[in-house]
Amino acid sequence: MNGTWNPDLYLRYAAYRARPAEDLLPRLILNVPGDVYDLGCGPGTLTKKLKDKWPDRRVTGVDSSPDMLAAAREKFPSGIEWRQADISRWTAPTPAALVFTNAALHWVPNHETLFPHLMAQVAPGGVLAVQVPVSGPQPYHQCIEKVAEMEKWRDRFAGVHPHADPLPAKTYYDLLCPLAADIDVWETDYHHVLEGENPVTEWISSTGLVPFLSVLSEAEKPGYLADYSACAAKAYPRQKDGKVLFTMHRLFLVATRKS
Numbered sequence: 001m002n003g004t005w006n007p008d009l010y011l012r013y014a015a016y017r018a019r020p021a022e023d024l025l026p027r028l029i030l031n032v033p034g035d036v037y038d039l040g041c042g043p044g045t046l047t048k049k050l051k052d053k054w055p056d057r058r059v060t061g062v063d064s065s066p067d068m069l070a071a072a073r074e075k076f077p078s079g080i081e082w083r084q085a086d087i088s089r090w091t092a093p094t095p096a097a098l099v100f101t102n103a104a105l106h107w108v109p110n111h112e113t114l115f116p117h118l119m120a121q122v123a124p125g126g127v128l129a130v131q132v133p134v135s136g137p138q139p140y141h142q143c144i145e146k147v148a149e150m151e152k153w154r155d156r157f158a159g160v161h162p163h164a165d166p167l168p169a170k171t172y173y174d175l176l177c178p179l180a181a182d183i184d185v186w187e188t189d190y191h192h193v194l195e196g197e198n199p200v201t202e203w204i205s206s207t208g209l210v211p212f213l214s215v216l217s218e219a220e221k222p223g224y225l226a227d228y229s230a231c232a233a234k235a236y237p238r239q240k241d242g243k244v245l246f247t248m249h250r251l252f253l254v255a256t257r258k259s
């Protein structure tokens, strides 16, 4: 999925978007030599955290979006390598100490083959670390589907799909256990406190709405965003203080490759 990724909009909720990775990073311990890869690195914020954690390792951020890579390069011009590639076809030049991917694999299909492929890029004793949102049951995702089915948008969105949900945790376990010595998998709800007129639209327009916005003309976008905001306003009633509690459910996986 390339479309119109917007680094500025994505970074608006940077502190909240960073939370899951902040929970994931302390669990990562690297005991073997090798490089570190951040797949779907976006604007590079987390790639920089990986470099800070392992300053002596070569760290590479990989993304398919030229705009995201340009933003990453501009902010972090030295010390990190940036590569344009599609995760589904990416291979590590040499077995990696860490393949890390945060909030990106829901854009990449065929997890049944993708996960074993990513684990195969990891050196014996190295780590595959994944965080991916589980959106299907969440109102923000249901609004994406409801608005896409409205008569005025249905034809415009023929062939456009929201991102897919990850597989169940037990399926990832079974997919990886032939290659992994150890698999830690868990899920967490984050209740983000959002403010403003259309805070859910602001959050989701730089992620889940990207496939839909990317097929619309500039003239059409305000009407689509207004319809999405109307759905989100109903689905996320304000709390007593006027703020919105926006829940993201996220799946985490840390697998260590068999030696």
Ligand SMILES: C[S@@+](CC[C@H](N)C(=O)[O-])C[C@H]1O[C@@H](n2cnc3c(N)ncnc32)[C@H](O)[C@@H]1O
Pocket (backbone or CB within 6 Å): 001, 002, 005, 017, 039, 040, 041, 042, 043, 044, 045, 046, 062, 063, 064, 065, 068, 085, 086, 087, 088, 101, 102, 103, 104, 107, 108, 207
């Ligand atoms: C929601 S952003 C996450 C960015 C970063 N990992 C973070 O957590 O801040 C998702 C990123 O995945 C990238 N992406 C989506 N599909 C991809 C693919 N097939 N190959 C490479 N990158 C992809 C997008 O370009 C975008 O930068």
